[in-house]
Amino acid sequence: xxxxxxxxxxxxxxxxxxxxxxxxxxxxxxxxxxxxxxxxxxxxxxxxxxxxxxxxxxxxxxxxxxxxxxxxxxxxxxxxxxxxxxxxxxxxxxxxxxxxxxxxxxxxxxxxxxxxxxxxxxxxxxxxxxxxxxxxxxxxxxxxxxxxxxxxxxxxxxxxxxxxxxxxxxxxxxxxxxxxxxxxxxxxxxxxxxxxxxxxxxxxxxxxxxxxxxxxxxxxxxxxxxxxxxxxxxxxxxxxxxxxxxxxxxxxxxxxxxxxxxxxxxxxxxxxxxxxxxxxxxxxxxxxxxxxxxxxxxxxxxxxxxxxxxxxxxxxxxxxxxxxxxxxxxxxxxxxxxxxxxxx
Numbered sequence: 001x002x003x004x005x006x007x008x009x010x011x012x013x014x015x016x017x018x019x020x021x022x023x024x025x026x027x028x029x030x031x032x033x034x035x036x037x038x039x040x041x042x043x044x045x046x047x048x049x050x051x052x053x054x055x056x057x058x059x060x061x062x063x064x065x066x067x068x069x070x071x072x073x074x075x076x077x078x079x080x081x082x083x084x085x086x087x088x089x090x091x092x093x094x095x096x097x098x099x100x101x102x103x104x105x106x107x108x109x110x111x112x113x114x115x116x117x118x119x120x121x122x123x124x125x126x127x128x129x130x131x132x133x134x135x136x137x138x139x140x141x142x143x144x145x146x147x148x149x150x151x152x153x154x155x156x157x158x159x160x161x162x163x164x165x166x167x168x169x170x171x172x173x174x175x176x177x178x179x180x181x182x183x184x185x186x187x188x189x190x191x192x193x194x195x196x197x198x199x200x201x202x203x204x205x206x207x208x209x210x211x212x213x214x215x216x217x218x219x220x221x222x223x224x225x226x227x228x229x230x231x232x233x234x235x236x237x238x239x240x241x242x243x244x245x246x247x248x249x250x251x252x253x254x255x256x257x258x259x260x261x262x263x264x265x266x267x268x269x270x271x272x273x274x275x276x277x278x279x280x281x282x283x284x285x286x287x288x289x290x291x292x293x294x295x296x297x298x299x300x301x302x303x304x305x306x307x308x309x310x311x312x313x314x315x316x317x318x319x320x321x322x323x324x325x326x327x328x329x330x331x332x333x334x335x336x337x338x339x340x341x342x343x344x
Contacts, residue, residue, distance in 0.1 A: 001078065003034030003043070003051075004136040010050035010077050011138045015095055018072055022065065025055040025100065025145040027137040030107055031325075035135040038218050047086035050077045051094030057142045059099045066097050100144055107131060109327030113148050118304050119337055121159045122313045125324040126212040133212070154210050158302040161268060165296035166312035167204045171197060172289035178252065179284035182245030194248050198236045201255055203315075205232060208262050215321065230258040249285045256287035269295035308337060 001009075007028035015026070030053065033039045056062055073082050073093050085091035096103075101111045108128055110120050133153050140146045155163065174193055181189035202223040206213045214222050224233060235258060238251035253276045260274035272295050279286045293310060300306060311317060314330050323329045 003039050004028055006050055007052045008136055008138050011052050014074055014077055018068055023057045023141045025140045025142045026052055028052050029135040030131045035131055036214055038221055049080045049084040054097045055100040062097050069095050109331040112152055121155055122337055123331055123334055126315055127215045130212045130214055161296050162300050162305045164207055165293045166310045167207055168289045168292040169310040171200050175286045175289055176279040176284040178248060190245050194239050198239050232258045253285050263292055269299055
């Protein structure tokens with residue numbers, strides 16, 4: 001049974017009857033492969049069981065509700081123990097009782113029910129946003145859970161365009177290095193650069209599809225779930241499996257063309273010619289991806305974004321799991337964008 005189904009059944013059969021008369025919302029949100037819908041039988045070997053969040057409209061009721069659940073939840077549900085632990089987590093039930101405001105502040109680092117500034121969007125990792133908008137909403141008796149999930153379902157238009165420009169720029173920085181490393185006999189370096197480009201191309205494809213990228217364990221799974229009539233996954237697999245630099249470059253060229261055509265099909269800018277050529281006077285076969293960066297930046301009118309260098313969001317700045325999973329860490333990076341903004 002997928003965890004979202006287990007959580008829903010647990011809520012309706014075991015939790016909801018105990019909360020009769022208490023206005024609340026509930027769902028399986030936050031951390032975990034199960035929230036993303038990627039859980040498998042393997043997932044059940046660690047920290048697995050019925051769990052969910054209960055959001056009360058009044059925080060002062062939380063202690064009473066917690067005591068009620070502690071006393072009356074069953075010992076097991078659908079064959080799974082209700083009270084379980086893992087690693088350093090002491091066995092207990094995993095019905096978290098809080099308010100939506102408090103949970104969002106703890107999980108994202110900001111109470112998003114009041115809206116998100118442009119800086120807030122740039123500071124919040126995509127995986128954290130997925131933790132809010134993915135998963136299952138079981139009930140919304142408070143009327144605000146669905147609204148905040150809808151509001152966070154995708155970036156504002158200006159932020160999206162700017163992030164796309166930054167993603168193209170990130171690709172442009174490395175596109176000539178596959179050939180250059182091979183030229184000096186560094187076959188390993190050439191393969192490593194190509195693999196990095198593949199990762200960033202996958203993230204670009206997700207951005208173009210208006211889908212948040214999960215953390216690395218599930219990036220390939222999320223990418224594979226998209227529509228790829230142009231054969232992009234096959235091109236990227238050829239990049240990764242190539243033994244020689246010419247084959248690697250040829251596969252990358254096909255991937256560049258596919259992504260360039262996707263950009264033009266999205267109608268975000270005037271069409272950018274999709275052509276593969278040499279890197280200035282060097283023989284590397286490249287797209288000159290910054291042409292797409294420039295085209296997108298010309299459509300960005302937000303004064304805050306216009307004043308920034310193309311450094312992207314927190315996901316561009318770091319991929320350190322400890323930082324991206326800890327709001328107190330990534331919110332401290334705000335200085336990076338504030339110091340780059342001439343308006344502050």
